[in-house]
Amino acid sequence: MSMPPAMSPIPVDVLAPREVGGHSAPTRGPWALMWRRLRRDKAALASVAFIILLFSFAAAAPLFESWTNHPQNTSNVAGSDDVTLLPVGPLGGCDGVTDVGKDTCFILGASNVSGHDMLVQLSYGARTSLFIGVVSTAITVAVALVMGLLAGYSGGFTDGVISRLMDVVAAFPFLLFAIAVSTVFRSNVWTVIFVIAAFSWFYPARLFRAEVLSLREREFVSAARMLGASTPRILRKHIFPHLVGATVVYASLSIAGAILFEAALSYLGFGLPADIPSWGRMISQAVPGGLYRNAPYLMIFPGTLLVLTALAFNMLGDGLRDALDPKGNVDR
Amino acid sequence: MALLEVHDLHTSFSTDDGLVRAVEGVSFSVDHGRVLGIVGESGCGKSVSMLSIMRLLSMRQASTSGRVMFDGVDLLEASAAEMQNLRGREIAMIFQDPMTSLNPVYRIGWQVAEAARIHDATLSKAEANKRAEAMLTAVGIPSPRERLASYPHELSGGMRQRVMIAMALINNPKLLIADEPTTALDVTTQAQILELIRTLRTDLGSAVVFITHDLGVVAELCDEVVVMYAGKVVERGGVRDVFHAPQHPYTWGLLGSLPGRNLRSKRLFSIAGSPPSLLDPPTGCRFAMRCIHVMDRCRNDEPALVSAPGDEHFVACHLAPEIRNDAANQFPGGTA
Numbered sequence: 156m157s158m159p160p161a162m163s164p165i166p167v168d169v170l171a172p173r174e175v176g177g178h179s180a181p182t183r184g185p186w187a188l189m190w191r192r193l194r195r196d197k198a199a200l201a202s203v204a205f206i207i208l209l210f211s212f213a214a215a216a217p218l219f220e221s222w223t224n225h226p227q228n229t230s231n232v233a234g235s236d237d238v239t240l241l242p243v244g245p246l247g248g249c250d251g252v253t254d255v256g257k258d259t260c261f262i263l264g265a266s267n268v269s270g271h272d273m274l275v276q277l278s279y280g281a282r283t284s285l286f287i288g289v290v291s292t293a294i295t296v297a298v299a300l301v302m303g304l305l306a307g308y309s310g311g312f313t314d315g316v317i318s319r320l321m322d323v324v325a326a327f328p329f330l331l332f333a334i335a336v337s338t339v340f341r342s343n344v345w346t347v348i349f350v351i352a353a354f355s356w357f358y359p360a361r362l363f364r365a366e367v368l369s370l371r372e373r374e375f376v377s378a379a380r381m382l383g384a385s386t387p388r389i390l391r392k393h394i395f396p397h398l399v400g401a402t403v404v405y406a407s408l409s410i411a412g413a414i415l416f417e418a419a420l421s422y423l424g425f426g427l428p429a430d431i432p433s434w435g436r437m438i439s440q441a442v443p444g445g446l447y448r449n450a451p452y453l454m455i456f457p458g459t460l461l462v463l464t465a466l467a468f469n470m471l472g473d474g475l476r477d478a479l480d481p482k483g484n485v486d487r
Numbered sequence: 488m489a490l491l492e493v494h495d496l497h498t499s500f501s502t503d504d505g506l507v508r509a510v511e512g513v514s515f516s517v518d519h520g521r522v523l524g525i526v527g528e529s530g531c532g533k534s535v536s537m538l539s540i541m542r543l544l545s546m547r548q549a550s551t552s553g554r555v556m557f558d559g560v561d562l563l564e565a566s567a568a569e570m571q572n573l574r575g576r577e578i579a580m581i582f583q584d585p586m587t588s589l590n591p592v593y594r595i596g597w598q599v600a601e602a603a604r605i606h607d608a609t610l611s612k613a614e615a616n617k618r619a620e621a622m623l624t625a626v627g628i629p630s631p632r633e634r635l636a637s638y639p640h641e642l643s644g645g646m647r648q649r650v651m652i653a654m655a656l657i658n659n660p661k662l663l664i665a666d667e668p669t670t671a672l673d674v675t676t677q678a679q680i681l682e683l684i685r686t687l688r689t690d691l692g693s694a695v696v697f698i699t700h701d702l703g704v705v706a707e708l709c710d711e712v713v714v715m716y717a718g719k720v721v722e723r724g725g726v727r728d729v730f731h732a733p734q735h736p737y738t739w740g741l742l743g744s745l746p747g748r749n750l751r752s753k754r755l756f757s758i759a760g761s762p763p764s765l766l767d768p769p770t771g772c773r774f775a776m777r778c779i780h781v782m783d784r785c786r787n788d789e790p791a792l793v794s795a796p797g798d799e800h801f802v803a804c805h806l807a808p809e810i811r812n813d814a815a816n817q818f819p820g821g822t823a
Contacts, residue, residue, distance in 0.1 A: 184638070185592060311547060374587040380543055381582075382602045382654060383575035392601070396592045 185400075185479075192478035199474025202467040209464060213281035223262065225272035227279050227432060245273075245452055264452050266440050271432075273456055279432035280457065284464065287348055287417045288410040294352040295413075296359060296406050300398065303363025304390050308371050318364070321357040329354045337425040347426060351413050359405045363398055370394050400479035407472030411465040418461055434461050488556070489516035490694045491540075491662055496553035498532070498539045507765050509535045511718045513553075517711070519661070522688060522695040524709035524726070526702060526741065530762060532718040533698045537664050539563075541580060542570050558661060576606045579655035583667040585647035589639035595650055596635030599623065602654040622653040626683060645676035649683070656687060663687075664696045669704065681708055702745055706730055711799075714738050717762045717773040720792065724800030732815040734795040734802035736778045742818055772805065780806055780814075 193199055220226055243265040263273035306317035333350045340346055370376065371394065379393050420426030421435030429436075434457040440446075441453035498510040510532040517523040525533045538544050539551045540562060555562040557578065562570065582588045589598060599622055600615035610618075616635065623631035626649040639647060648668060655663060665684065669677040685708060688695050697709060705712050705726065712729045714722040714737065722735040733739055740758035760777040763769050769776065775785040784805050792801040796812065804811065 184594075374582055374584060375590040377543065378582060378588045378651070378654075379590075381541065381574055381580045383571050383573070383605050384601075385571060388605070393590055396590075 189400075189475070189478045193474055196474040196477065198470050199478070202471040202474065205463060205467040206471065209281055209467070210285065212278055213285055216275070216278040216282055219275050219278050223260070223272055223275060225261075225275050227271065227275045263456055264450075266437065266453060273437075273452075276432050276437060277434070277456060277460060280434045280437060281460070281464075283344070283427065283431055283433050284414045284417065284461075287344060287351070288414040288468075291348040291351040291355075291413045292406050292409040294348065295355045295409055296402055298352065298356040299359035299363055299405075300395070300402065302356065302360040303398075304367055304394065306360070307364040307367025308386070308390060308394065310368075314364075317360075321360055324354060324357040327354065333420055334423070334425045337420070341428070342426065343428060344431060347417055347420060351416055355409065355412070359402075359409070362401060362405065366398055366401060367394055370397055400475075404472050404476045404479065407468050407475055411468035411472070414468070415461070415465050434458075488559075489518040490558060491696070492516040492554075492556040493536075493540065494554040494556075496536060496539060496551070496555065498535050498544070498549055498551045500548050501550070502548075502766075505766050508768065509718055509765055510539065511768075513713075513715070513718075513720050515711075515713050515720070515723060517662070517694040517696055519694055520688065520692045521711065522684075522697055522709045524705035524712040525696065525698045525715060526700060526705055526712060527715035528700060528762065530765075531715045533715055534666055536715075537580065537666055537696065537698060541574060541578060541664070542567075543574075543580075572606070575602060575655075575660070576658045577660055578662045578664065579658070579660040580664040580666060581648070581651050581655050581668045584671045585644055585651050585668075586671065588651050589647055591639055593638075594635065595623075595637050595639065595642070596620075598639075599635075599650065599653050599657060602657045606658055618657060619653070622657045623650070625687075626650075626653045626656070627679070628653075643676075644672050645679065648672060648676075648680055652680075652683065652687075656691070656693075659691060660693060662694045662696070664698070666698045667700070668697075669699070669701070677704075684708065702741060714741070717768060718765055719773060720801075720803065721774065722795075722800075722802045723792070724795065724797055728795075728797030728800040731818065732796055732800075732812070733818055734800070734811045734815060735774075735804050736780050736806070736814075737774050739814060739818070740777075772803075780810070782806075 216227075243261045245262065245264045261272055261274075263277070265272050266276070302317050302321070306314040332354070336342065336346055336350055376389060376393055379389050384393070417426055417433065418435030418438070421433040422439040424436075424439065426435055427433045437457040438454050438461075441450065447454045493516065494514050496510055496513040497508070500507045500509060513532070513536050515523060515525075525536070527533055535544070539549070540555050540557075542551075542562060542565075544551070551563060553563065557573070560569070560573075562573070565573070589595070593601075596616055596619050599619035600612070603615050603618050604610050620631050620635060623634055628634050628646060628649050634642070634646075639650075642650065648671075652668075663684075668684070669680050672680060681704060684695060684697070687693070697704070699705060709726050712724065712726050713720055714729070714735065716737050722729060722733065722738050729738065730742070733742055737758070740756075743756045744758065746755055758777055763773055763776065769786070770789070771787045772778070772781075772785040772790050775781050778785065782805060788805065790803040790805050792803045794800070795802045795808070802811070
């Protein structure tokens with residue numbers, strides 16, 4: 156803390172400005188600020204914890220398989236060829252946890268329709284859900300960024316074409332198209348991802364376009380042009396960074412949406428083929444004959460996981476939105 | 488030949504209401520180491536002329552004609568790639584509002600270094616940073632090394648304007664265009680920034696075009712001055728000639744409305760009326776409807792720039808030279 160030798164305000168020596176004290180407030184970048192706020196958001200932190208657990212649960216699928224000795228996609232219930240097979244309840248066939256590993260022991264029960272072990276199916280189903288959620292969101296956001304940047308920055312004819320395309324996609328009957336695709340093509344993980352991405356990019360693209368429209372009029376963009384920056388450079392280095400916040404928030408919400416949509420499609424029977432584990436189909440297997448009345452666990456386990464997963468991604472998205480809001484109160 | 492020669496520059500914007508002729512037939516020139524001031528009230532085409540010269544106006548709405556010779560190149564004929572290469576390297580510009588001209592998501596150091604890296608892809612990050620630091624020192628930013636890591640919101644308006652000047656000057660441009668660089672700053676900071684521009688002009692020998700509506704600044708800083716009104720040049724000349732012997736009634740009005748000349752007079756003088764719409768400008772002299780010396784001829788004939796007393800001093804007015812000189816004698820030198 157060095158004090159200026161003289162305090163005479165006039166004349167000011169421009170090229171030798173006085174050193175004024177030390178700067179006590181530390182410099183904080185946008186990410187540091189975001190993390191600082193997110194750390195205080197209990198709901199968002201709980202969501203992060205749940206999401207980490209969920210990824211671990213999905214990653215551990217082969218471990219569950221060998222632990223229970225029930226390979227996925229094989230019927231493990233005795234006499235499964237019998238159509239009138241009954242579901243096995245939680246801890247069915249087990250006398251205690253030590254029995255795990257025996258063919259007849261099912262910790263979370265087993266489905267009557269396929270004879271699959273619930274625990275193993277849930278964990279492989281988590282893989283499916285997370286993969287579809289993350290990959291379809293990545294594609295959606297990438298397409299939306301390109302479209303939004305192009306439409307917003309170039310304006311005129313390009314903007315007109317892209318904006319009308321967004322209107323058309325928005326007006327398209329999404330579910331009907333998804334059902335049609337799954338009947339025409341043999342549906343697999345990629346057709347589901349394609350359908351989700353093809354019909355969700357327009358929404359974030361509109362957000363990004365609107366954002367770019369206002370960003371391109373900001374003076375720092377003119378300043379960059381004045382310095383001789385090319386259009387690609389301006390888009391990449393001066394406009395895109397301002398969209399990162401919106402992208403992160405939207406991606407989080409979008410993962411939840413995609414997971415729910417895949418579950419809905421699979422529930423309706425138009426989603427993934429029978430050999431790919433899916434929470435949606437697990438729920439649907441509890442429906443025929445009102446089975447859920449006698450064996451509610453068939454619906455409760457996958458249903459709860461689905462709800463919690465969607466909730467966690469949504470709450471994380473909300474938390475991120477608050478944390479990235481420049482008008483947000485740091486000391487909330 | 489001067490560094491920048493602008494001949495008969497016209498810029499118009501097509502709007503839903505019709506063609507707005509923002510700049511009509513503007514000519515001036517600046518040479519190395521000289522400062523040209525452009526004065527005039529808001530909307531008279533000062534900024535638009537500069538943006539036209541730098542070709543920073545959207546081509547969709549604006550159309551520009553005339554000749555802008557910069558160092559032997561006609562800027563209005565140059566390709567987009569040539570212009571991109573000239574901007575920031577040979578011609579740089581400082582904007583009015585330093586609060587919004589810096590990108591809020593990047594550190595100061597990155598932004599100043601980028602100005603250099605845009606034009607020199609071979610420049611390493613470390614070298615660019617070193618140059619950025621040297622530049623911040625040159626524009627008088629205290630503890631430049633620490634400031635490189637600051638974000639724009641952590642700096643005051645004056646500091647940000649210094650950063651903008653550092654960015655504009657990092658490639659040693661031959662021409663610096665300053666578009667009201669002190670308007671958004673308080674008076675003490677203004678003085679520092681003006682002093683800085685003056686020093687840089689002498690040290691680097693760059694030409695400076697200084698846009699302002701502050702006549703005091705013009706008197707202090709500029710060598711030549713162009714007075715614009717409603718898209719046209721009404722008077723042009725050396726700063727002493729224009730301030731000591733102003734020839735155009737609009738210039739009289741501008742000088743007369745300066746405060747401080749006579750502290751005992753109760754009210755500030757102001758020119759009655761407001762500038763004409765550029766959508767449908769009047770025929771004849773555009774200042775006619777506000778001019779106290781207006782004659783019939785003024786409403787029909789457009790006055791051309793004619794020589795006035797002094798060196799390279801021109802005025803666009805129909806008044807007889809004797810009347811103009813009589814009126815000019817009432818200005819004992821403005822604030823100069």
